[in-house]
Every structure is written in structure tokens, then in C-alpha cells.
Amino acid sequence: MYELGLGGGCHWCTEAVFQAVDGVDKVEQGYISSVAPFADRSEAIVIHFSDQVNLEKLIDLHLQTHAATKEHSRRKEYRSAIYYFNEEMKSKIEAVMTSLSQKRNETYITQIIPFVSFEPSWENVQNYYKTRPDAPFCKRYIEPKLEVVKWLSALL
Structure with missing residues (x-):
């Protein structure tokens, strides 16, 4: 089992995106903190x-949503970030980001930063889309x- 932190704007949106991905076993919505200068918590x-x-x-989907x-x-x-839990995952993320940037001829502002802590959102906003689709x-x-998500899944 692997873990990855993702910050991409509102965590309600990011949660719904990754809950719809086959093979993602669990999505936790809340706030992630990193090291200075990213120590302030952000939605993730x-x-x-x-x-x-x-x-x-996973990373491609994150960047496109x-x-x-x-x-x-x-x-x-609402930091655009990928939080890594260990150095091995950091190296893999950096390689993927370089590949995607070259493939799409894009400059991403997404930061690759270490995960330090997680604080879950309030219970009443967990599974936001699943409980309030309308x-x-x-x-x-x-x-x-x-x-x-549907479009990319059909391509991959």
C-alpha cells in the first residue's frame, strides 16, 4: 500500500476526483502541513x-483537474502540491513530473514537498460529493x- 498527499485547490473537489479512480483504496480529506516555507496547512x-x-x-489526473x-x-x-512520504516516492514523483512537463510542453507550478502532518476536515464535510451530489x-x-476522470480513464 502506498500513500500520496495531493493539494489541488478545494479538497472537496480533489477528494471526489480520486474517489472515482479505480485502484484508489481510500481518500482522506483535510489539511496537510509540510516543512518551512510550506509549514502552513493547506487543503489537501x-x-x-x-x-x-x-x-x-494519478499525477496526470491531479495536474489536469x-x-x-x-x-x-x-x-x-489552495496549494498545488504533491506531498511525498519517503525519498523513494519523491524520486518517482520528480521523474513523472519531468516526463509529463516535457510530454505536454507545460510548466507546472505544482510543488513536490515532504508530508509532515495531516488534520482531517470536519466530519460533516467528509465525502462531500457523495453526500451532496445535487x-x-x-x-x-x-x-x-x-x-x-472519465475522459482520462478511457484514454489510459
């Missing part, structure tokens, strides 16, 4: 997956991201 998820899941597919190439005023709270937020922000 932790995913648990097996070695049957393609790391490049949030603003991974653009800065904005709330980047501290909420306006879900219709406007989450469902378009789920269409990307």
Missing part, C-alpha cells in the same frame, strides 16, 4: 493505493472534474 487529500495503480496516471500551471491569490491555502457547488465545480 491523502490517497492510499496499491502497486497496481499507475503513479503517472486543477489549475496546476497558474498562480492565484489563494495559493497558500448541491450547486458540486454541479459547478466537481462534476466537470469528474468528466475529466
Whole structure:
């Protein structure tokens, strides 16, 4: 079993995206802290997956379902990040990011930073999309991201 932290804007959206991915066993929504200068917590998820899941597919999906190439005023709270739990995973992530950047001719602002701590969101917002699929937020922000999941899954 592997773990990966992902920050990509609102954690409600990121949670829903990765709950829809085959082979992801568990998604935890909350806040992740790293080391300075990233010690402030930001909205993120932790995913648990097996070695049957393609790391490049996971990272590609992450990059394509949030603003991974653009800065904005709330980047501290909504950091574009991949949090690693060990040096081996860090090396794999860096290789995938380099490959995807070259393949797409994109410059990603996504930071690859060490995981330090996780604090779960309030219980009443866990599984946000699954418990409120008809909420306006879900219709406007989450469902378009789920269409990307379907589209990418068909390609891979």
C-alpha cells in the first residue's frame, strides 16, 4: 500500500476526483502541513493505493483537474502540491513530473514537498460529493472534474 498527499485547490473537489479512480483504496480529506516555507496547512487529500495503480496516471489526473500551471491569490491555502512520504516516492514523483512537463510542453507550478502532518476536515464535510451530489457547488465545480476522470480513464 502506498500513500500520496495531493493539494489541488478545494479538497472537496480533489477528494471526489480520486474517489472515482479505480485502484484508489481510500481518500482522506483535510489539511496537510509540510516543512518551512510550506509549514502552513493547506487543503489537501491523502490517497492510499496499491502497486497496481499507475503513479503517472494519478499525477496526470491531479495536474489536469486543477489549475496546476497558474498562480492565484489563494495559493497558500489552495496549494498545488504533491506531498511525498519517503525519498523513494519523491524520486518517482520528480521523474513523472519531468516526463509529463516535457510530454505536454507545460510548466507546472505544482510543488513536490515532504508530508509532515495531516488534520482531517470536519466530519460533516467528509465525502462531500457523495453526500451532496445535487448541491450547486458540486454541479459547478466537481462534476466537470469528474468528466475529466472519465475522459482520462478511457484514454489510459
